[in-house]
Amino acid sequence: MSDTKFVGTPKKVTTHVNQNEDLIFEKSSPGKKAYRLAELDVPEVDAASLLGDTVRTDLGVMPELSEIEIVRHFTRLSTWNYAIDLGMYPLGSCTMKYNPRVNELVSRLEGIADAHPYQPESLSQGALSIMKLLSDCLIEITGMDTITLQPAAGAHGEFTGILLVRAYHESKGNARKKILIPDSAHGTNPATAAVCGYQVANLKSNAQGMVDIAELERMVDEDTAALMLTNPSTIGVFESEIHKIADILHAKGALLYMDGANMNALVGKTRPGDFGVDVMHLNLHKTFSTPHGGGGPGSGPVACKKILEPFLPKPVVVTRPDGLLALDYDRPESIGRVRMFYGNFGMFVRALAYILANGPDGLRQTTEDAVLNANYIRAKLEDTFDLPYKAPSLHEVVFSDKRQAKNGVKTGDMGKRLIDYGFHAYTVSFPLVVPGAMMIEPTESESREELDLLIDALKQIAREADENPEIVTTSPQTTRLRRLDETTAARKPILRWKPVPNGTRDSNALTPDTAAKEW
């Protein structure tokens, strides 16, 4: 190794002003207010006499601040976050695409935001029309026969989909015992199978990282309820023998469940309903641009074939003979409810706005651009990083840290170092079938310029890994906080703030004051 330890030069970022900010409770002082209620137009009441011994007298450490302090508090916190609005999130499997602002505007229109789920159907025709139109669009996009919008997120959609599978088999007299899940699957898949009362049978991938057809044929039997398959797979490759997979399952009476996490690779180019899938979920917060919001809300509609329709969660939206839309609760074979009301309706509004903004041509171009971006990254970086599976990529590419790990630099280290270059990390260590996985999904939302910046950053990081590994393994270097001690966080959990007697600081709670003094 040379003496001149290489330190790269991020092109995208410079230093950024952000301010120290205590917890809201530490900024609170008695008597401050940020609210004024409207004048009461009915007689005042005495809460104690109305509620008797159920009355509450104190709200403990709830904060007391003025409005400007609250605005500054949350604005300062916001500057500590990375976000799509700041730049690319190359998170594989997460589909971090642009979240259009018109979606936010229409979801807040009065009449939409204020609609109560129990208001009469005659006064809910707009809401029901939104659900109907979105359903029709998603059915067309997936090539399936019918859909439920009720599940609240992707994992909840998996739960719903597997319950549909279960109800189907039960209607044939035998719920069956196990669900096959490839070793490359998302962790939610086996967790879902277990929650639905099924055993998980692990299906090993073949040398190309794909479904091993011979192994599948060997494992599928009369006890197999379904295979949960992600297509394109978590290594971003289309299962070319998908119909053979479906045939093997169907021959034994088992069903094919598709995890739709990677639907951004397929919309407008191919349809799961056409290639043998029986039931699948979509993630509106991935493919259809509803915002991730720091972890949710999501929405996980489940589309399926006609054979599963009787079992859909209730209610379902139906068109009455007079043309009005209605909610049908008379569904004797339904699996029941998976959530109260009709689902995360606000996400339906946003997803539909996205579909309208795109139209058929826009959705196809979106998919093509997403796949083009992933292949561009692959072409530019395959000399730099190990590419364990060589099959052609669709919307994401999975490299490994094999070359860099020789110097002690792991995928997690390079992900953290990417932060210093002005990006979010890629998906680290997933899928599990790739040791040291670096999973990159650019989405269609990145310009060539942003892609080139990412490629440049990763090349510089690879060089750092060779010539100056320590700067990578101790990164990020430029963030407000350095690497956090996650071990202690789990071993001695501190999960809420507590007041400290006499205003002294909790010895545990180190505030950023030390940094402030250095400035």
Added chain:
Amino acid sequence: MRYLPKSPADRAEMLAEIGAASIDDLFATIPAEYQFKRDLAIPRQHGESEIIDRFRAFADQNANGYASFLGAGVYRHYRPVLIDTVVSRGEFLTSYTPYQPEIAQGTLQAMFEFQTMICELTGMEIANASMYDGSTGAAEAIMMAVRVTGRDGAVIARTVHPEYREVIATYALHQEIPTTEVGYAENGRIDLAALDAAITDNTACVLIQSPNFFGTIEDVAAIADIAHKKGALLIVSIAEAISLGIVKAPVEADIVSLEAQSFGVAPSYGGPFCGVIACKEKFLRQMPGRIVGETKDMDGKRGFVLTLSTREQHIRREKATSNICTNQALVAMMTTVFLTVYGKEGMKDLAVQNLAKAKYAADTLGQAGKVLFAGAPRFHEFVLDLGKDAEAANAALLEKKIIGGLPLAKWYPELGPNASLWCATELTAKTQIDAAAEALK
């Protein structure tokens, strides 16, 4: 397409650099028979103004300008302007789950503040960073109690929201959790004798709602005594979170499942809302969902991380405490801003205004019929027996642009066709209550 940042020349050059002749080369792994060659049959591409027009037209087909007395698990409260100011910031709106804590401290600290406020309000020691909603949260709380106790039955009050009970039934069936329902006494509270009789050696938990579906506040301490004597846990579900400003926290519970929609989240035709589970610290390892914890960075500075992920599906896979992954983070952020705006004094003042409106509404509307379950304290909902068919009465009210209370016969046939559930909040004007009373005469 205006969301796509590429010129035709960019695309051509990138294809050339990849060495592909055309974009279709990149899709060659999809067998030809499954390649979709036509246009999707969906609406054509819309301009932004057309999208807004279209949704305005949808909005106009919903109730507009109606006074509403609907509650029943979804409550209309004033949403301070600051809520949307904060959650519209791209740094919150468009950030991912905070798996890279160094660049997600904003979300993480706010979630830690959320957890703290939920603990303070519910009287529990720990809280998670959100669940989908109150209905799935209640189902997950039952599954959690089953894991904690090693028993497998759940006793559920009939006064828990009927849709929550339907969701629980879906979850319980496949977890093989037998459930028993316990009815209510004349005052609308759970029937304590029946509860005592329903709990067996195999009962993992008792689930109640307080204020319950009829708006009645339960005697949580008495219920907890009965449950605990037989070794069962008590889960308290709270559908109207504003009640916590003036109703005693359910400190005797072991687990609280809260629906926080009332804390500044729009009704939005039923979602997205914000569930959250809070509990005693000793049950931490069995709690589902993401949790934020405090820690330090390499330089000793305070920071926050997602923690205890060994409970979750990424690591535990089929042995996870739940399959939940995405939660309701941005909605939890809304509730955090709401709670900060109202704060210690405002939460109480707001809850008392709700009490006052509901008292006036019950007194005024009660003259048209009879308020049922008058023998126990209520928050801001009450059951009216109008002395005439509730559906028909509502149809007449609609003509006066009033949406009346929710008819209960569908779920509580024993109350007869005349009973409906009414709600008044701080947004219900005296003039609206008076107009409804006049129309019901």
